[in-house]
Amino acid sequence: MKSILSIDVNTCTGCRNCEIACSVFHTKSFNPARSLMRILKDETRALIMPMVCLQCEDPLCKAACPTDAIVENKDGILYVERDECIGCMNCVTACIYGGIEIDPLNKKAAKCDLCWGDPACVKACDYRAIAVIEATAEGLRQRKQGIEVLAHLYDHESQEA
Amino acid sequence: MSFPYKGYAGHYADIDLTKGKVHKREMEKEWARLYLGGSGVAAKILWESTGPDTDPLSPDNVLVLGTGPLTGVMFSPSGRMMFAAKGPLTGVWAESHAGGFFGPEVKYAGFDFIIFRGRAPTPVYLLLRDGEAELLDASDLWGRETNVVTDMMREEHKDPELKTAIIGPAGENGVLYSCITVDIYRAAGRAGLGTVMGSKNLKGIAATGSLGIEAYDLDKYLEANDKEMEKLNNPLWTDSLGSLRNYGTTDLVAVINEIGRLPTKNHWTGFYDDADDIGPETIAENYRIGQEACHGCSIGCKYIYRVKDGRFAYGPAGGPEYESLMAFGSNCLNNDIESIFHMGTRCDLLGMDTISCGKTIGFAMELWEKGIITEKDTDGLDLSWGNVDSMVELVERIAKREGFGDVLSKGVRKAAEIIGGDAWKYAVHVKGLEASGQDPRAHQSIGLTYATNVRGADHLRSLSSLEELGYPDIVERRFGKEKTKAILDIMSPKHKGEVVKDIEDLYALVDSAVICKYGTMWPPVFYFDTFESVIAPLTGMQEWSNLRFVKQAAERISHLRRAYNHRLGVTRKDENLPIRLKEEAMPTGPAKGGLPDIDEMLDEYYDFRGCDRETGFPKKSKLNELGLEYVAKDLAKRNMIAKE
Numbered sequence: 001m002k003s004i005l006s007i008d009v010n011t012c013t014g015c016r017n018c019e020i021a022c023s024v025f026h027t028k029s030f031n032p033a034r035s036l037m038r039i040l041k042d043e044t045r046a047l048i049m050p051m052v053c054l055q056c057e058d059p060l061c062k063a064a065c066p067t068d069a070i071v072e073n074k075d076g077i078l079y080v081e082r083d084e085c086i087g088c089m090n091c092v093t094a095c096i097y098g099g100i101e102i103d104p105l106n107k108k109a110a111k112c113d114l115c116w117g118d119p120a121c122v123k124a125c126d127y128r129a130i131a132v133i134e135a136t137a138e139g140l141r142q143r144k145q146g147i148e149v150l151a152h153l154y155d156h157e158s159q160e161a
Numbered sequence: 162m163s164f165p166y167k168g169y170a171g172h173y174a175d176i177d178l179t180k181g182k183v184h185k186r187e188m189e190k191e192w193a194r195l196y197l198g199g200s201g202v203a204a205k206i207l208w209e210s211t212g213p214d215t216d217p218l219s220p221d222n223v224l225v226l227g228t229g230p231l232t233g234v235m236f237s238p239s240g241r242m243m244f245a246a247k248g249p250l251t252g253v254w255a256e257s258h259a260g261g262f263f264g265p266e267v268k269y270a271g272f273d274f275i276i277f278r279g280r281a282p283t284p285v286y287l288l289l290r291d292g293e294a295e296l297l298d299a300s301d302l303w304g305r306e307t308n309v310v311t312d313m314m315r316e317e318h319k320d321p322e323l324k325t326a327i328i329g330p331a332g333e334n335g336v337l338y339s340c341i342t343v344d345i346y347r348a349a350g351r352a353g354l355g356t357v358m359g360s361k362n363l364k365g366i367a368a369t370g371s372l373g374i375e376a377y378d379l380d381k382y383l384e385a386n387d388k389e390m391e392k393l394n395n396p397l398w399t400d401s402l403g404s405l406r407n408y409g410t411t412d413l414v415a416v417i418n419e420i421g422r423l424p425t426k427n428h429w430t431g432f433y434d435d436a437d438d439i440g441p442e443t444i445a446e447n448y449r450i451g452q453e454a455c456h457g458c459s460i461g462c463k464y465i466y467r468v469k470d471g472r473f474a475y476g477p478a479g480g481p482e483y484e485s486l487m488a489f490g491s492n493c494l495n496n497d498i499e500s501i502f503h504m505g506t507r508c509d510l511l512g513m514d515t516i517s518c519g520k521t522i523g524f525a526m527e528l529w530e531k532g533i534i535t536e537k538d539t540d541g542l543d544l545s546w547g548n549v550d551s552m553v554e555l556v557e558r559i560a561k562r563e564g565f566g567d568v569l570s571k572g573v574r575k576a577a578e579i580i581g582g583d584a585w586k587y588a589v590h591v592k593g594l595e596a597s598g599q600d601p602r603a604h605q606s607i608g609l610t611y612a613t614n615v616r617g618a619d620h621l622r623s624l625s626s627l628e629e630l631g632y633p634d635i636v637e638r639r640f641g642k643e644k645t646k647a648i649l650d651i652m653s654p655k656h657k658g659e660v661v662k663d664i665e666d667l668y669a670l671v672d673s674a675v676i677c678k679y680g681t682m683w684p685p686v687f688y689f690d691t692f693e694s695v696i697a698p699l700t701g702m703q704e705w706s707n708l709r710f711v712k713q714a715a716e717r718i719s720h721l722r723r724a725y726n727h728r729l730g731v732t733r734k735d736e737n738l739p740i741r742l743k744e745e746a747m748p749t750g751p752a753k754g755g756l757p758d759i760d761e762m763l764d765e766y767y768d769f770r771g772c773d774r775e776t777g778f779p780k781k782s783k784l785n786e787l788g789l790e791y792v793a794k795d796l797a798k799r800n801m802i803a804k805e
Contacts (some may be wrong), residue, residue, distance in 0.1 A: 013452050014453060014454060015240075015454035015455065015457055015458050016262070016457060017235070017237070017457040017458075017459065020235045020457050021235065024235060027373060028375070028379055029373030029374060029376075030234045030374040030375075030376075031267060031372070031374065032269070033370065033373075034371065040321075040322070041322075042438070043344065043479075044345065046450065046478075094532060104371035105371065109184075120560060124235075125453025126237070127454075127459075
């Protein structure tokens with residue numbers, strides 16, 4: 001069964017330790033700008049919005065990639081094959097969730113690969129706001145509940161995923 | 162030779178504001194090796210570039226922005242940075258630290274330190290971005306409040322994640338205790354560093370970057386960090402951390418009032434009858450809407466408040482800390498919590514230190530009560546205790562330096578000189594810095610901390626929570642079994658000189674690393690061995706894995722800052738307490754009757770510090786042992802060296 005990340009914004013304090021941990025795992029340096037998880041903050045509205053790849057069932061990024069650089073690993077999780085990526089940004093444009101980005105240093109696409117099985121962000125979160133769960137109907141509901149408050153704040157209609 | 166160490170961004174910017182020139186330079190190897198970063202390196206820079214002849218508000222003063230090797234790497238709680246300069250409020254060493262996300266971002270933008278010299282001909286701000294430092298026009302930003310400036314900068318650079326350190330109108334107008342507001346609602350609050358920034362026509366600093374920080378030995382560093390985090394997560398500290406997470410520092414209002422140490426009525430007493438009205442439960446139940454944390458911090462003491470309706474309706478915004486609740490609350494006999502939220506936020510936006518501002522208003526209220534000032538002096542404001550309308554109005558007039566607000570904008574020491582008569586008796590300060598929220602009549606060692614703190618009367622250079630909250634195992638481990646009982650006695654002066662010296666050295670490293678006092682001060686988890694295990698694998702400075710070298714570095718920083726003050730004329734007579742805290746026994750509350758034995762503690766402190774009891778001057782042998790020969794030579798020329 002495929003896994004996904006579920007984030008509870010109610011317990012998230014916006015400390016961004018997940019970003020540091022992600023950058024350590026993927027770049028061997030402390031560099032939140034290269035993290036594949038993004039915690040966006042709006043201090044004047046006291047908003048914290050986590051952005052990370054949703055591991056879509058029907059991935060727009062993969063469909064948009066002209067070089068087939070976005071491929072599945074053994075766990076069924078999509079990752080970017082760096083040598084194949086030409087940095088064209090088609091995937092970034094295609095993803096409507098902001099789940100894939102261009103790395104500011106190597107200028108290639110990068111997305112959450114769940115650390116190939118044991119996500120560093122989950123271990124780094126001392127507030128236990130991030131969890132790895134299975135992509136079942138129940139799991140998807142849990143993930144949605146975690147960000148429900150944002151939908152209310154932004155007055156967005158939410159639908160069953 | 163290029164800068165060899167990891168853990169640092171590797172560069173600093175030396176900026177001549179007068180000429181508008183930015184010089185980007187490689188970090189100095191010896192700064193890192195001998196002074197670590199933050200306060201230590203700032204002390205070295207200011208020792209070399211400012212002195213007795215430097216007018217703090219002239220272009221000659223030098224403002225240092227500093228980070229440390231632990232800033233922005235994985236270590237909780239390490240999202241901090243600091244500013245230092247010769248202080249305009251006190252005329253002596255001034256440093257102030259702030260949390261948030263700005264410090265790490267300065268490093269990701271490629272800089273460990275920024276040195277500001279001179280004065281810009283017109284208002285400017287500094288943008289740090291991916292290895293570039295650029296001075297930009299700030300004429301549109303001048304005069305505006307701090308949050309508006311941050312919004313405008315983010316808009317201008319199309320970057321909602323831009324991190325900022327900004328002064329408000331108070332800093333531009335020369336209020337002597339202006340702060341630098343960091344990331345909207347945090348502040349490098351104390352000692353008037355915002356005033357120095359304003360005097361340089363520098364409105365702020367903005368940073369954004371994607372240059373990472375590397376570790377010398379990443380795996381070893383992460384392992385060392387895990388061990389330190391395990392210590393922090395020991396079940397022993399679950400209650401302490403739980404309190405910080407659920408209430409933040411507001412919990413201290415209740416805890417401190419219980420031991421009779423909550424400054425009340427301009428420090429007249431240490432017990433406030435209405436403390437519950439401004440305390441943790443009231444805030445949590447009615448106003449707290451969320452928890453916040455600084456960069457990479459697992460403690461998360463910051464909270465967000467909202468006042469839904471009424472004249473003080475506001476928010477969401479960063480909630481006032483313990484010190485602000487004390488300064489605008491108990492200290493002014495004001496139990497209107499919503500007014501305290503309001504004044505705290507106004508101080509963030511106007512750019513003023515909440516402690517000095519609230520303490521100066523409390524001082525004026527006592528002068529009013531005593532009849533030393535009347536409506537003629539206050540431009541018609543009634544300064545009776547707890548008069549919220551007058552307090553709220555005074556905050557605005559101080560920021561604008563209007564009328565009586567101008568007198569109070571100079572802090573209690575100078576205001577007392579202007580007002581004259583007996584006013585000085587009610588000015589509760591050391592070296593010109595208004596006392597923060599403690600009281601040595603209920604906690605002996607904080608008296609020594611106030612007296613010896615290089616920036617004046619506050620707790621952050623050496624407060625000991627060991628006897629305040631009672632940690633027998635830790636006291637025994639650090640100071641030995643035979644001293645434990647006396648040290649744990651909060652009203653005994655015995656061994657407090659040794660304890661305060663030890664903690665001052667420990668905090669010298671905390672302030673240079675740069676990390677937060679939480680985790681070190683309270684709960685008292687991190688100690689010298691923390692630095693011994695994390696600094697070497699992070700930076701590659703192998704000497705730092707030697708505990709003796711670590712402790713020497715700590716002492717070196719402490720002595721250099723002290724020597725900086727000696728050169729400006731500070732001696733034992735300035736390392737003293739105000740008359741109220743020294744001679745008026747605590748009149749009410751659990752600590753009733755208490756008085757500190759400051760002279761006894763000072764004697765012992767000087768002995769442990771390697772200084773002369775009579776003058777406070779350091780011994781040449783001590784300075785030489787620490788590699789501070791250049792300091793010894795300079796002080797010797799001025800006859801400021803202890804006789805041996």
